[in-house]
Amino acid sequence: MINKLLNKGWINQILHPSVSDSDLHERLEQARQQLPVPVFWLLGKTQSGKSSIIQALTGSSRAEIGQGFRSCTRQSAVFDFPNEDTAFVRFLDTKGLGEVGYDPSDDMAWCQSQAHLLMVVIKATDHELDGVLSAARSVRTAHPEWPLLVIQTCLHEGYPSKATNHRHPYPFSGDQFDSHTPPDLVRSMRVQRQHFKALNAHYVAVDFTQADDGYDPAHYGLEALWSAIESALPMGLQHMLLQNRLHTDQLNDVYAQHAYPHVMGYAISAGLLAMTPIPAASIPLVIAVQGKMFHSIASIYGVSLTKRSVYEVFSAVGIGGMSIGFGARELAKLVPGWGSLISGLSTAAITYALGMTLCYYYAQTQQGHAFTAKMIKAVYEEQLQQGRELLKARFTQKSAS
Template sequence: MSSVWQRWRNKLPQSESEYQQQIDPLRAAAPIPVLWLFGKTGSGKSSVIHSLTGAEQATIGEGFRPETKSSQRFDFPDPVEPLLTFLDTRGLGEADYDPAADIAKYSESTQLMIVTVRVADHALADILQPLRQIRKSTPERPVLLLLTCLHEATGEIDLSEGVDPFATEHPNHESPSPIPDALQTLIDRKTEQFAGLYDQMVPVDLTRLEDGFADPDFGGPRLRQAILQYLPHAYRQALLSLGMEDQGHRSKRQRRARWQVLASSSLAATAGAVPVPWVDIPVVLAIQSHLAMRLGKIYEQELTASHWAALSSAAGSRIATRMALREVLKLIPWVGMAAGAASAFAFTYALGMSWDWYFANLRDGRTPSTDKLREIFADELQRGHELWTAK
């Protein structure tokens, strides 16, 4: 067991660039999901990212970087190991916007297109015309039509106060809130205007707390469910887990750490699905060692020899035993792929969350107990398996 962890420690990437080289082949075989946001400025694209990820608006704004002349890219939580990549087309509404460059660049690299339209916006020619060209170029790529800013058409009525009228299921058989006639008229009009250009329509009202609405994330759960069906399983489960608990009680540092754990777990699951026995172990170990390094940086803790010894003790002998079993299962087609992905996800998640607890204690001046670290690992391992099977 000690020799396994010694090799794991020795494979620690010395830099981000070295780590990128180690996982580039994996990303080429199973790229990170890319969501193409398509809408006018002010139509709610940043609010969509905030609803999906929980990232602060300032972080989102600072995270975009140029991708093409008219588009920008945002990797969440960071470009090194993202869970999701968002592409934002910013040229819409400008007289010289030509979608040809975006079509050429994104037709093969984006898994899902999210078109954001304010429900009360009537000037839609600048969206409809390029969208028709994009849809024609890649008709097999799913398109979600997001109708935003519903409150602009509801007057004094706050739809988020009652039962969601757009939900397919209602708790305790409660009657949904009625949709105001003015809003329904606008929705019907958008349905006609975008006919044939989308696969699913999702009305949402994503507002800020200071706006005073009962639920600032109205429609957010429906949006997440609509997106989840189009994502690879590993990233689907990571995105699903982002919405499974309240992030409000976590500090900014804790949220960054959790995002890193989920990103690494998803990447490890992708590597774990490789159907050739023993091929994925070096990659998964590199991902896990990089995770330890990133968490140490987040908590501003140096990775000393004693820290490595403590971190490696979290899983004890379980790692070697599970790795061997998982690789044997890979000899069974399909069963082995599923087992490898699930195991890699759950183990990486458990290690990451255990190390998160460890580094948080060190930062607060406490000496973490090895026994407690193992206890937390066991609990988080079960949690990792639950996240992988969650629906």
């Protein structure tokens, strides 16, 4: 009986959240202060390849990136991924760098309380680096704790001819480039690295081309870029961004791929909200985030969210899943200081699993496949495991600030 009542209340709140958008927005902003969203600060001249890096890392299209930027300081814009409310990674694009006398202090102030990775983006053949260098120096002096990654782009512009292809395996991992790498390019990259030496930078070389440029692969060096990011900020971001984690057969439709980062964003938001010192107060907020997630998934699948679909998913998952992680508070008490992080993680993982299970439900309905409550439950259990794995690093590690 109690379960039935809870189900009903819950489902209604999912369908019609009792928290206003502005309230939720405000509470999320507060909650994010505990575990700030990592910001990748892209410092580079115009046309150096900054947007292409965002595109390669997030899988967003050029148009999505173009439309997604919002101004945040006089000279810079920020791209929130997957969107402003559920962002779990932010890219700061310093537009002012092309101007004479760019002063990074506004941008530094904006970044102040956030976890950071400074990415200096330069074309591998560019040697007019004074502006970038002096900006990088100022940031480095003020914030020696922010890791610095120098990304050398557009490698093929340094190849001897159009017929030259990328080297395989990727030869730019260490400082010793292999002897078959085009010598002019190697010389150019070495000179650039020399300039940044005093700044204690790490380096990656990439060539993010368009499919019709004919280079293989189009995103050359992406893996190396990811591993450099992961060693600088070990937060497991790569798997949180990359939709191709969805290798389960049941969840490989394009809608689920598209929904994936949104589900991740909502899951992290729910987890952050659950980390409050007054747990009871966070329950309606967590449900409101889950409600928004359900509506957003439905709209990705081109349907409207019905009571029936929510009911079918929730009843298949069972009351265990519905307790959205508040049971973890018992466990949390046993681990002083980590309690709120653990309940944040379990709420996030459960929210993630609910989201992916709804994707499965819609995919099956849409494709006309027969499915049972048992199958839904199995998907949920599997996604719960996956969610815990994916989100662990985000919730158990204080990010550098």
